[in-house]
Every structure is written in C-alpha cells, then in structure tokens.
Amino acid sequence: MTKPAYRTFLRALREAALICDGTGTVHELNDRAKRLLGTDGTEERNLRGLAEGARADLSEWLAIACATSGPVPVQLRIGDPAVGEDSVYHAEASLLEPSPDRADCTLLVRIEHSDARHARFLELNRRIDDLHQRLHDSRSAERRFRQEATTDFLTRVLNRRGFLGAMKDNLAEPAGRGGTGAVVLLDIDRFKDINDRHGHTVGDLVLASVARVICESVRKIDVVGRMGGDEFSIFLRGDSEEPLLSTAERIRSTIQTARLGLDFEDVFYTVSVGIHLFDATAESGPLDELLAIADGALYEAKRAGRNTVCRATDDTRQNTPAT
Amino acid sequence: MAEKKVSDLETGLAREPFMASLATKLAQSLEEVIGLDEAQGFISIVGSRMGAEIGSEYCKGLSTDRVPRARLAEVLVDLKARIGGDFHVVRESENEIVLGNRACPFGDAVRGRPSLCMMTSNVFGHIAAQSAGYARVSVDESIATGHAGCLISIRFDSESGSDGREYYRLESAKG
Numbered sequence: 127m128t129k130p131a132y133r134t135f136l137r138a139l140r141e142a143a144l145i146c147d148g149t150g151t152v153h154e155l156n157d158r159a160k161r162l163l164g165t166d167g168t169e170e171r172n173l174r175g176l177a178e179g180a181r182a183d184l185s186e187w188l189a190i191a192c193a194t195s196g197p198v199p200v201q202l203r204i205g206d207p208a209v210g211e212d213s214v215y216h217a218e219a220s221l222l223e224p225s226p227d228r229a230d231c232t233l234l235v236r237i238e239h240s241d242a243r244h245a246r247f248l249e250l251n252r253r254i255d256d257l258h259q260r261l262h263d264s265r266s267a268e269r270r271f272r273q274e275a276t277t278d279f280l281t282r283v284l285n286r287r288g289f290l291g292a293m294k295d296n297l298a299e300p301a302g303r304g305g306t307g308a309v310v311l312l313d314i315d316r317f318k319d320i321n322d323r324h325g326h327t328v329g330d331l332v333l334a335s336v337a338r339v340i341c342e343s344v345r346k347i348d349v350v351g352r353m354g355g356d357e358f359s360i361f362l363r364g365d366s367e368e369p370l371l372s373t374a375e376r377i378r379s380t381i382q383t384a385r386l387g388l389d390f391e392d393v394f395y396t397v398s399v400g401i402h403l404f405d406a407t408a409e410s411g412p413l414d415e416l417l418a419i420a421d422g423a424l425y426e427a428k429r430a431g432r433n434t435v436c437r438a439t440d441d442t443r444q445n446t447p448a449t
Numbered sequence: 450m451a452e453k454k455v456s457d458l459e460t461g462l463a464r465e466p467f468m469a470s471l472a473t474k475l476a477q478s479l480e481e482v483i484g485l486d487e488a489q490g491f492i493s494i495v496g497s498r499m500g501a502e503i504g505s506e507y508c509k510g511l512s513t514d515r516v517p518r519a520r521l522a523e524v525l526v527d528l529k530a531r532i533g534g535d536f537h538v539v540r541e542s543e544n545e546i547v548l549g550n551r552a553c554p555f556g557d558a559v560r561g562r563p564s565l566c567m568m569t570s571n572v573f574g575h576i577a578a579q580s581a582g583y584a585r586v587s588v589d590e591s592i593a594t595g596h597a598g599c600l601i602s603i604r605f606d607s608e609s610g611s612d613g614r615e616y617y618r619l620e621s622a623k624g
Contacts, residue, residue, distance in 0.1 A: 148619075190497045194574065195615035199490040218490065226582075226620035250484075 132222070132234070142237040148192035148228030150174040150184065162204060162215075162237060173235065191219035192231040202237065214240040278352040280330055281337035289351025290413055293361045296349060297406065297413075304363035307406030308370040309420040312340070312377065315396045315432040317356035324393060331386055332395055339384060343377045359417070367403050374401045374435045382433060396433035400424025403437065415446070422446045465533070466556065473558040476565045488564040493614075496571025503528055504576040516580045522546045525573055525603075529554065536599075544606045546577075550599035553592045563593040573603055574616030581605045587613025 133154055136143050142159035146152045150173035152163075160167050174184050184200065191198040202215040215237050223232035276288025284292060297307070314320070314336060321329040333356060340350050340358060349361040360377075364370045378399050386393040400423030402416060419438045422445055427436035479488035507516055507524050516524050522538050525548060529536040535552035553559045566588045577584035583605060590600040604610065 187494075189619065190494055193578065193617050193619055194493065194497065194571070196493055197490050198494060199487060221615075221617075224615075224617045226618060228619055 132232075135234075139236065141242075144173075144235050144237075145222075146173055146188075146233050146235055148188050148225075148231035148233065150188050151229075159237065187219065188233070189228065191221055191233055192224070192228050195221055195224075201240075204237075216240055278337075281334050281352050283337050283341065283358070284349065284351035286351060286353050289349060289353065289359055289361070292349045292351075293413055296347075296361060296363065304365045305405065305407045306364050306367055306370060307404050307416075308360075308362040308364070308367075308374070309402045309404075309416045310360040310362065310374050310377075311353070311400045311417065311420040311424045312336075312358040312360065312397050313399075313424055313428070314356040315398055315428075317395075320393065320395060324388070328386065328388065328393060332393065335384060335386060336381060336395075336397065339380050340377055343373060343380060359420075363406060370403060371401065371435070371437065374399050378433065378435050398424060398427035398432045399435040400427050401435060401437050402442075418446045419443055469533075469554070469556045470558055473555050473562050473565065476562045480562065480564050485564055489567045492564050492567040493571050496568040497575055499568065500572040500575025503572060504579055507576070516576055518581050521577060521580045522548070524576065528572070528576075529569075536601075539600070544604060544609070546603045548573075548599075548601045548603070550592070550601070551597075553599070559593045560595065561593065563591065566591050566593050566599075569599070569601060570614050571616075573601065574614060577603050577605075578616035578618045582618045583607050584616045585610070585613045586616065 132145050136145065136154060136156040136159075139156060140158075142162045143156050144152050144159045144163075145154040152171040152173060155163065155165070155167050155171075163171060165171055173188070187198060187200045197218045197220045199216065199218045202217050204213060204215050216239075217235055217237045220234045220236075221231065222234050223230075225231045276284055276291065278285045278288075293309075314332065317329065317332070320332055333352070336356075336358065337350070337352065340360060344350060344360060344362065347363070351359045353359050360374075362370045362373060378397055381395065381397050384395075386395075400420045402420040402423055404416065419442060422442040423436045423438035426442065427434050430436060476488060476492060479491055483491075504516065507528070508514060511517070511520070522541050525546070526536045526538060529550065533552065533554040533556075534550055536548050536550045539547040539549045541547070555562075555565055559565055570586045570588055574584050574586040577586070585604045585607065587602045587604075588599065589602055590596040590598065592599055602613065604613070607615070
C-alpha cells in the first residue's frame with residue numbers, strides 16, 4: 127500500500143519515478159513512468175520484466191537496494207515506441223522503508239534517459255564552471271580590496287596597519303626565520319625643507335624613491351612599511367645582529383648617494399635610522415614597545431647630527447616611555 | 450653492451466600493485482565521468498557483492514550462518530589485514546565498533562579517490578548487518594580524503610544519529 131506522501135513526492139519529480147517493493151512489484155508510478163513503461167498504472171507491473179533488456183541482474187540490483195540506504199544505480203534498456211527501438215536508461219533505487227522481507231521493503235526508483243542525464247551533467251558542469259569563475263572573481267576582488275587597505279597609496283609599501291599586521295605574523299613564526307629580529311625606523315632628514323623649497327610633488331617623489339631604495343635593499347621576506355609622513359619602518363629577521371645592522375647602514379648610505387634629478391637642480395636627501403635588535407625567539411613584548419624603542423634610537427640618530435644609524439641601547443630602552 | 454632482457458627490467462609492475470592501481474584508476478574514471486556521488490553508488494554495488502562473498506567465507510570458516518556479533522570486530526580487522534590494510538579496534542561497545550586504519554589496501558593511489566571508501570563501507574556494512582541485523586557505517590576520516598589514517602564507525606542502533614550509510618539484513622531472499 128503506497129503512502130499518500132510518496133504519491134505526492136512521485137508527482138513532484140521531473141523524471142520518471144515509481145514506488146516498488148524489493149521483489150520489483152510496482153505499486154505506484156508518476157505520469158512519466160507510466161508513459162515510459164507503457165502502462166496506465168492499473169495493471170500490475172514488475173520491474174524484473176525489464177530484465178531482458180537490462181545489462182544487470184535486476185533481481186540482484188533490487189536485493190542490494192533493499193539492503194542499503196544509499197541509492198543503487200543500474201542501467202536499463204527500455205523499448206521506446208517513439209523510435210521503435212530500445213533506449214538506454216539510468217535507474218537508481220533508494221530504500222524508503224527497510225524490512226527483513228524483500229516483499230515488504232519500499233523502494234523509490236528514479237529512471238532517466240541517458241541522453242537527458244548526459245545533458246543534465248553538461249548543464250551541471252557549466253553551472254559549476256560558472257560558479258567557480260564567480261568565486262574566483264570575488265576572491266580576486268577581496269584580495270585586491272584587502273591589499274589596498276594595507277598598502278600605502280604613494281609608495282606601494284605597507285601602510286601602518288599593514289606593517290603591524292605583517293610584523294605580528296612574522297613574529298608568530300619563529301622557526302627558520304632567524305633568531306634575531308630588528309625593528310628599523312627611518313626618517314627623511316629635513317623633509318619639511320624639501321617640501322617647502324620644491325613643493326609637495328617633489329616631496330612625494332622623494333618618498334617614493336626612499337621606499338624603492340629600502341625595498342631593493344631588503345629580502346622579500348622582510349617587511350617594509352610607511353608609518354606616516356616621512357617615516358618608514360622595516361622589520362628584519364636574521365641569524366645574527368651583524369647582517370641586520372649592515373642592511374640598515376646600506377640603506378642609509380645608498381640613500382645618501384641617491385639624488386632626484388629636476389630640470390634645474392638635483393635634490394639630495396639623507397635619512398636618520400634607529401634600529402632595535404632583539405631576540406626574536408623569546409617573548410618580544412608588544413609591537414608598540416618594539417617600535418617605541420626603535421623610535422628612541424631614531425631620536426638619538428637625529429640628535430647625533432642626522433644621516434646616521436643609531437642602535438638602541440639599554441639607555442634607550444630605559445628612556446622609552448612604557449606603552 | 451648486451452641488450453637487457455625485457456623480463457629483467459625493473460618496472461615496479463607486480464600483481465598486487467597492478468590490481469590496486471587498476472581499482473583506483475577505475476574509481477578515478479568513474480568519479481570524473483559521472484561524478485563522486487554516482488561513482489560511490491556504483492562502487493557500493495561492487496562493495497556489496499564483495500561483502501557477501503567475504504562474509505560467506507568467514508561464516509564457512511567459523512562454521513556458522515552469520516558472523517557472531519562478539520567476533521565481528523575481529524573479523525573486520527582480520528579481513529582488512531589479509532588484503533594489506535592495517536586496521537585496529539579503537540573502541541567497541543554494545544552499540545558501536547570504531548575502527549582505525551593506518552594503511553589502505555589500495556595503497557597510496559587511494560588519495561583523492563574517496564569513492565573507494567564505499568568498498569570499505571559496503572563490505573563492513575554488509576557483514577555487520579548480516580551479523581547484527583542493522584548497521585550504520587560512517588567513514589569519519591580517510592586516507593582517501595587526505596587524513597593520515599581512516600576512522601570508521603559502525604553503529605548498531607538505528608535510532609541514534611543519521612550519519613553514514615545504513616545496511617540491513619534480509620531474512621528473505623525470495624523475489
């Protein structure tokens with residue numbers, strides 16, 4: 127006896143579908159299944175009547191379907207009056223109501239023409255491709271947006287937010303990146319004078335030029351940012367202090383020899399550099415504190431006459447206000 | 450220099466790896482042509498047939514109609530060991546058996562071919578359902594899906610949960 131809910135369900139399905147028991151006796155069919163099997167639904171039908179045209183043993187197929195909850199597929203050949211020959215169909219049996227007796231099991235069988243099935247796969251593939259492309263586009267847009275949010279528009283290095291985030295990530299990965307860390311703060315000497323004398327456009331070119339020198343002087347794994355105004359920051363990792371100090375000094379000396387060629391004169395500029403070296407494998411304290419110590423060293427470089435690199439000492443640390 | 454004999458060449462071609470490779474390539478072809486869900490359906494049929502065959506071998510060996518519930522875990526671990534798996538019992542109670550595995554009988558080629566887990570689900574499910582009347586098998590972790598090992602749960606209480614594939618014992622084979 128077919129439950130009314132099953133009947134409703136069958137009617138809602140797009141493909142030919144029927145309810146049968148585990149012996150193959152059909153109890154209910156939707157209209158498509160009636161047309162396909164050439165019955166008006168009043169006569170008793172048994173799916174095993176299709177066995178002649180099936181490639182599989184339909185009795186075994188039904189037995190397997192009665193013994194497991196998952197859909198069990200089979201290929202059928204059913205005579206198609208429209209074309210006068212057998213057509214290949216794909217059928218899938220799902221167990222709705224189990225029973226130890228096959229005759230009491232209830233199975234839902236959905237039957238679909240192989241060509242229609244193939245078309246459905248193609249359509250599905252097209253939709254998946256489409257979805258994949260849209261996902262890719264939205265991920266690219268998100269990546270671009272995130273990049274813009276952490277990048278300084280003028281110099282294309284990280285902005286303050288991006289720098290602090292990257293530095294935090296870098297510090298969270300101590301293994302293999304070197305046991306010594308260095309926070310380098312760099313300030314263009316008398317930058318206000320450059321702006322006042324040559325205008326902000328030239329000031330911007332100087333900022334971009336300094337950023338380029340810094341980026342060309344460090345490795346890809348190092349972190350470079352513009353903290354605001356004419357102040358840049360660099361986070362370096364290494365196995366010892368010496369190469370990190372050398373990098374800071376190389377940046378200073380390269381900038382000293384650089385110049386910005388204008389129509390009537392060349393613009394020269396220098397930078398003061400403060401560097402704070404610390405043990406990156408130990409608890410390094412808050413990022414703000416590391417930056418404050420480097421800032422103290424930068425202040426000492428300014429006081430020492432500018433265009434120099436000053437390393438933070440114990441005195442620098444003691445004079446750094448707690449953050 | 451004398452030409453090497455073809456039969457002396459080291460090709461890594463041997464019966465067992467060949468069969469494992471064949472099975473994984475069949476699964477790959479099915480997954481690519483008809484999709485994972487339907488590939489799992491087809492492999493379930495193979496697994497169900499294998500389960501019936503293997504189950505009857507054990508029943509013959511134990512001189513019984515069905516694998517006794519008390520020896521079920523032992524049988525499932527043993528059958529996998531015989532075909533190159535490395536299964537072990539993680540825990541066992543009245544309502545469930547949880548098995549772990551460190552080596553897939555299909556070898557490393559199983560990685561990325563989750564439809565082949567339907568073999569394990571069906572073989573275990575068929576034998577377990579014949580033994581206990583009902584079994585629900587879920588492959589919670591698998592080498593095929595990138596885990597270091599497999600974790601298979603077989604539950605015997607039809608009321609608890611709905612994850613996994615269900616298997617039933619048929620008393621009557623008529624029809």
